Amino acid sequence: MIGPEARFDLHTVELICLHEDLPPDVANAASLDWLVGERRIEMPGNLPQARLTIRPAGKEGLAVPAGLVEKPVVGEGRLRAGRAAEGHHVLVMDDAACLALLPGGHSLAEAALQADRVRPALGDAMIFALDHALSSHGQCLAHAACLATPDGSGMVMLHAASGTGKTTTAMALALAGFRLSGDDTTALLAPAESGRLLAWGLPRGAKVHRRTVDMLPALRDLVSDAAWDRHGEQMIDRTALHGAGLATRVGPLPVIGVVSLAHADDGAAPVVAQGAFDALDALMRDNISPHPDGFFPGQEARFDIFSSLVTAARCLRVPVRGHPSEVAATIAAALGY
Known part of the structure; x- marks a missing residue:
């Protein structure tokens, strides 16, 4: 059947x-x-x-x-x-x-x-x-959060190694006026007629940790004390995110910024502009796996699109230091919002 x-x-x-x-x-x-x-x-x-x-x-x-x-x-x-x-x-x-x-x-x-x-x-x-x-x-997936800018004119990609604070920073940006398109996976495409790289986030819910909610108490109404799993995490479903005004259905939109989050080093600047090589290296580390026969299936296209992305969008490296709202404000200011 x-x-x-x-x-x-x-x-x-x-x-x-x-x-x-x-x-x-x-x-x-x-x-x-x-x-x-x-x-x-x-x-x-x-x-x-x-x-x-x-x-x-x-x-x-x-x-x-x-x-x-x-x-x-x-x-x-x-x-x-x-x-x-x-x-x-x-x-x-x-x-x-x-x-x-x-x-x-x-x-x-x-x-x-x-x-x-x-x-x-x-x-x-x-x-x-x-x-x-x-x-x-003509598209590829990237392990990255994706948020529409407050004016709805573009998308910001946010990527990081696991445990760096990507989802927490994305939620802080959403509370600061950006709108979540996807919390973990972004689809990129380069339509031939425009020549611009566009992005939309895969619209699943947002998986948050208890610590994220403790630091961002505005999220407390979106979680349940009975729903935390053994890792101290739970999924905020997409309907709840829309109801709170934190998510968007718009897209694809042009990528205006690519932010690489990093663990804070003592004395590191709050924001560092990344050159194309460093930005591409950071994206590849989290998105492209080696394979004995060369690229893994579909990753040739991913490499080509990532290469175009880091030359067309503003690329930043932001250490995760201080409260998530402060990190979000740093990113927003660096991007002109």
Whole structure:
């Protein structure tokens, strides 16, 4: 049995997501609504189409090609990657999900439903499939928060190594008049007719830590004392962010600034203008993974777009020092807001 289609307008491509014979709990894990639900549409549009099909693995288990190479990944997951005999790329996540990246942005995911880690593995597979669909149609994903400027004329990208304070700084900027487009993942595109790099944030909720709420008490009405997980985090859903006036649906908009957050060093200046090489290096460290066959699938386009980005936008390095509202004010002033 084939489940209903879900369609998402992703600005340069319409992604069609289809489930085959998945039980409800697994189908929920394989949904893209948590990541791009605001972009869901009910009827076909006029964009080129890519398709993602998710189905259970066969009785013999996952159909995994030989010769895959294991890649380091953040957290507890395990990722193996390589090319199948037919020439397309294959990613195997935690031995629970196998994703084939096909031409044209199409993807096929298989799930080993008996695996304990099928839910997080499928979540990872959905992100890779989304990245593949976008990179096949002129876009790329960056691990960065994305905020519209107070006047709505452009986007500011905010990136940092994990634990530096990216989400906390993004929320402080949102409270200072910027509007959150995406808290963790930004899509970049360079339309040929304009020659300008544009950005929009993937519209999921914002995952905040207890410490963030302690430092930014205006967020307290958006969280629940009963919802903190074992890491002291919880997700503020997108509806709540919109209701508080902290999020925006606008975009894509031109990128007017790229801010690299860094741990504060004694004596470091509050803001340092980054040259193109340093800005590109900082972006690559957090976004491009090495692979024995060269770039990982889709990362050639990512490198090209990042290279254009750091030469077209103002790039800043900002040490995270003092209260988040002070860091946000420093960034706003440096960008002229």
